[in-house]
Amino acid sequence: MTDHDSLVDRARRAARNSYSPYSGFRVGAALVTGDGSVFSGANVENAAYPVSNCAEATAVNTAAAAGARRVRTVAVACVDADSIANAYPCGRCRQVMNEFGVETVLVAIADGPYRVHDLSELLPYGFSGDFLRGGEEAPGGS
Numbered sequence: 644m645t646d647h648d649s650l651v652d653r654a655r656r657a658a659r660n661s662y663s664p665y666s667g668f669r670v671g672a673a674l675v676t677g678d679g680s681v682f683s684g685a686n687v688e689n690a691a692y693p694v695s696n697c698a699e700a701t702a703v704n705t706a707a708a709a710g711a712r713r714v715r716t717v718a719v720a721c722v723d724a725d726s727i728a729n730a731y732p733c734g735r736c737r738q739v740m741n742e743f744g745v746e747t748v749l750v751a752i753a754d755g756p757y758r759v760h761d762l763s764e765l766l767p768y769g770f771s772g773d774f775l776r777g778g779e780e781a782p783g784g785s
């Protein structure tokens with residue numbers, strides 16, 4: 644089992660903790676930080692739909708809140724998706740991952756093969772803290 648395989652497996656397991664009573668669309672995510680720590684997350688819906696949180700954002704923000712400032716790889720597993728084409732991170736999550744310098748994104752459904760992408764493929768020309776004059780240097784900047 645490769646590191647990618649184990650991260651996808653962990654993302655699939657994290658989907659068990661999804662709180663998705665409205666969509667019934669369970670998503671899990673797992674990531675590896677710059678120092679090798681692993682965090683996971685799941686989507687958390689809300690009756691006020693816009694304040695719901697995606698699994699990838701939950702995992703990245705959990706890592707950041709624990710002190711991580713660099714994330715290398717994120718695996719996302721949409722275990723209720725009927726096709727891997729319907730399992731890709733939303734635009735907001737692509738930006739959240741960009742903030743912490745994610746390099747590799749693994750996209751999976753409940754089983755079968757997963758896809759491996761550079762984040763730059765999924766978010767070309769992503770917004771960076773480098774664009775903010777006088778702001779703190781963002782760890783995900785180039």
Ligand SMILES: [Zn+2]
Nearest residue numbers: 697732733736
């Ligand atoms: Zn998202």
